[in-house]
Amino acid sequence: MNYKAGYEQWCTEPIFDEETKAELKKIAGDEREIEDRFYKNLSFGTGGLRGVIGAGTNRMNIYTVTKATQGLANYIIKQGGADKGVAIAFDSRHMSDRFSEQAALCLNANGIRTYRFETLRPTPELSFALRELGCIAGIVVTASHNPPEYNGYKVYWEDGGQITAPKDKEIIAEVNAVTDFASIKMMEREEAEKKGLFKVIGREIDDRYMEELKKLVLSPDSIRKEADSLRIVYTPLHGTGNLPVRRILSELGFANVQVVPEQELPDGDFPTVSYPNPEAPDAFALALKLAEETDADLVLATDPDADRLGVYAKDTKTGNYIPFTGNMSGLLIAEYELSVRKALGRLPKNGALVKTIVSSDMADEISKEYGIDVAEVLTGFKYIGEQIKFFEQTGSHTYLFGYEESYGCLVGTHARDKDAVAAVMALCEAAAYYKEQGLTLWDQMLNIYEKYGYYKEDLISVTMKGMDGAERIQRILADMRSAPPKRIGAYRVLALRDYEADTRLELDSKKVTPTGLPKSNVLYYELERGAWCCVRPSGTEPKVKFYMGVKEDSLETAAAALEDLKAAVRELAK
Secondary structure, eight states, X not given: OOHHHHHHHHHHOTTSOHHHHHHHHTTTTOHHHHHHHHSSOOOOBTTBEEEXXXXXXXSBSHHHHHHXXXXXXXXXXXXXXXXXXXXXXXXSSTTXXXXXXHHHHHHHHTTOOEEEESSOOOHHHHHHHHHHHTOSEEEEEOOTTSOTTEEEEEEEETTSSBOOTTHHHHHHHHHHHOOOGGGOOOOOHHHHHHTTOEEEEOHHHHHHHHHHHHTXXXXXXXXXXXXXXXXXEEEOTTSSOHHHHHHHHHHHTOOOEEEOGGGSSOOTTOTTOSXXXXXXXGGGHHHHHHHHHHTOSEEEEEOTTSOOEEEEEEOTTTOOEEXXXXXXXXXXXXXXXXXXXXXXXXXXXXXXXXXXXXXXXXXXXXXXXXXXXXXXXXXXXXXXXXXHHHHHHHOOOEEEEEEETTTEXXXXXXXXXXXXXXXXXXXXXXXXXXXXXXXXXXXXXXXXXXXXOEEEXXXXXXXXXXXXXXXHHHHHHHHHHHSOOSEXXXXXXXXXXXXXXXXXXXXXXXXXXXXXXXXXXXXXXXXXXXXXXXXXXXSSSSEEEEEEEXXXXXXXXXXXXXXXXXXXXXXXXX
């Protein structure tokens, strides 16, 4: 069906409601907008759905959401898991409440019980809840840190992690098999509640989640000594983090926590930020202003679904607040967790740290220091969660910590996705621990650099929207495959990993070995002097992403080398 036929169908068929038809009739005559809304079905990828909210097959709406849910229901029934039920959470974005309710009622109409949170909750608590309740699957309605016009739908399986192979492709096949919106089963909420299919969850799960987090504390004495004096500014960026973050800090004794008032309450418009992402410096403007007024030690921000954590720490020597990249905060927590575990005699011989291929190589050095193994996985925290499952199934390793460069990490195994609530707790605990030694977190970060080397990483994202943009992204990857560069800037390419072909080619010897990871449209260049570059299309946004890193002997030389490498990478992106 071409896009014009799809548009006419949505404007005329009785299955689509009048609100939807009215929205579409407003764009009559706007061929470009009609094409963008209907030129394809919103893709249900390995992470679920994500897209702009609106009417059309290429938009997030109740029809595309329930179509995906009907496919999921069909899969759950075939797996014999209908009796276990599905846990559902949602964030503060526009339509999240309604999308999550419609998903629940679709599952209910298929005879599957749902456990839906009464109000918005963080994504990691959904991961925890479905494990705690023994569910077969979980759904969280969120677009994470995307702009306000977006929403999304992520699926989790019974281990608590996002769906991975082979289940991801099996579920995708079931979703794609739902081709007629009239085949989607639905039920009224009142009937679902009467039949015991629509269950509401809330405070009891919150309490159990908090108790699991508190079990992860390693240095309670440091917290007791320093919690009162540690000054913290926190912003939930209008998202789900406000209540759980404040609660865990309060229950641990951190009394001096100031929340940015303009960003405290949930708001799907995210009115105080252009982009609700703790990776974006602009998102910290109000928090840093409050920090300067209160002389805070730490400035923390969680994204709308509270799975990513952004950090600034005060440099007491200059009075400036220093931004931490996701690599920096992740590595600081890793060093803290592993060093304290070692001091307490709680470091297992088969311990493992899990990182993604685009995260800092400093993680390998830290792991060597503490005699543990490193498991490297593809980009996406679901692969870190999958490793925890594998470790438990085989008994090969004890999971100690996992992180990715995009501001996500996981301390503990209570959840199987990145958890910013737990990360806030661990970071504040580390701040108290180092403060007891007369160190700020920035002091400790400098100590880590001095110990392991001055690693510095960055990312260039190039947005390419629409059908033309999608084709251009694929062309960039194809061109880089067909004519791989022998140098990138000042660095000679030593080896090329092509994860789509599952090959690692050493350029000098021409030796080819497998990457050992699942196939993915990713190219990774190993460069001289410990530098590297990686390119991949985003799985959630119309972007192509270029990651890179260097290692030098000082912050200054590392910063300069990284800027040179970035300039060279921008040439590749043209």
